[in-house]
Amino acid sequence: MSGAVRKTWSPASEEYQAILGGLRETVGACMQCGTCTASCPNWHAMDVTPRAMWRMIQFGMLDEILASRTFWMCSACYMCTLRCPRGLKLTSAMAALKRLARVDGNAEARRSGAFYEAFMDDVEAHGRVQETGIMQRYFLKRKNPALPLSFLPLGVKMLRKGKIHLPSKGQGGVLMPMFAKAREMEGWT
Numbered sequence: 426m427s428g429a430v431r432k433t434w435s436p437a438s439e440e441y442q443a444i445l446g447g448l449r450e451t452v453g454a455c456m457q458c459g460t461c462t463a464s465c466p467n468w469h470a471m472d473v474t475p476r477a478m479w480r481m482i483q484f485g486m487l488d489e490i491l492a493s494r495t496f497w498m499c500s501a502c503y504m505c506t507l508r509c510p511r512g513l514k515l516t517s518a519m520a521a522l523k524r525l526a527r528v529d530g531n532a533e534a535r536r537s538g539a540f541y542e543a544f545m546d547d548v549e550a551h552g553r554v555q556e557t558g559i560m561q562r563y564f565l566k567r568k569n570p571a572l573p574l575s576f577l578p579l580g581v582k583m584l585r586k587g588k589i590h591l592p593s594k595g596q597g598g599v600l601m602p603m604f605a606k607a608r609e610m611e612g613w614t
Contacts, residue, residue: 440528441525441528441529444521444524444525444528445487445525447521448482448518448521448522448525449482449483451513451514451515451517451518451521452479452482452483452513452515452518453483454511454513455476455479455480455483455511455513456510456511457476457479457480458476458510459474459476460505460508460509460510461475461476461479461505461508461509461515462474462475462476462477462505463508464504464505464507464508465499465504465505466500466502466504467498467499467500470498471493471494471495471498472493472494472495473489473493473495474495475495475505475515475519478490478493478495478496478522479515479518482518490522491522491525491526491529491531496519496522496523496526497523499516499519499520501516501519501520502516503516536567539563539566539567540563542562542566543559543562543563543565543566544559545604546562547559547562548600549598549600549601549604550598551598552598552599552600555590555592555593556589556590557589557590557591557592558592560573560576560580
C-alpha cells in the first residue's frame with residue numbers, strides 16, 4: 426500500500442460509478458477502530474486487512490484495492506457487520522468490491538465468474554448440484570486443458586472418501602422455468 430492517492434483509473438460506465446458511489450457511502454463513516462479485522466475469521470489469509478481496505482476506499486486508492494485479494498477472501502459471515510460500532514454494512518461493501526472488480530474485468534473476477542456460471546448452469550440443468558458436472562463445466566469455461574490434471578489427485582482422493590458422488594439422474598430441468606423467468610425479469614431475453 427503506497428499511501429498516495431492515484432487517479433489513474435476512472436471508468437465512465439454508469440454501473441461502475443453507481444457501485445463506487447454506494448461503496449464510498451457505505452464505508453465513509455468508518456472510524457478505523459479495527460473491530461472488523463478482529464472479528465474476521467479470514468483476516469490472516471488477506472493481503473490487506475478489512476480496516477485498511479476501508480481506509481483505502483476512503484482515500485480513493487482504486488488501483489490498489491482492485492489489485493488486492495482481500496475482498497475475494499471474504500466468506501460473507503457478517504461478523505464484521507454485526508460487530509461494527511457504527512453499524513456499517515461491511516459485508517455488503519465486500520460484495521460491492523467483487524462487483525466492481527467484475528465490471529473492471531479483473532482476472533480473479535473472471536475465474537470466480539466461471540465457477541458461478543458453471544454452478545448455476547449445473548443447477549439449472551439438473552435441479553441440484555452434481556459435483557462431477559460442475560467440475561467439468563468449470564474446467565471447460567476456464568479454457569485451460571491442463572487445469573483438470575492438476576486437480577486429478579484431489580478428485581480421486583475425494584471420490585474414495587465419498588465426498589464426491591457420481592452423477593445421478595437429478596430432477597432433470599425442473600428449475601428451467603424459474604431460470605427462464607429470472608432471465609426475463611433481468612432483461613436477458
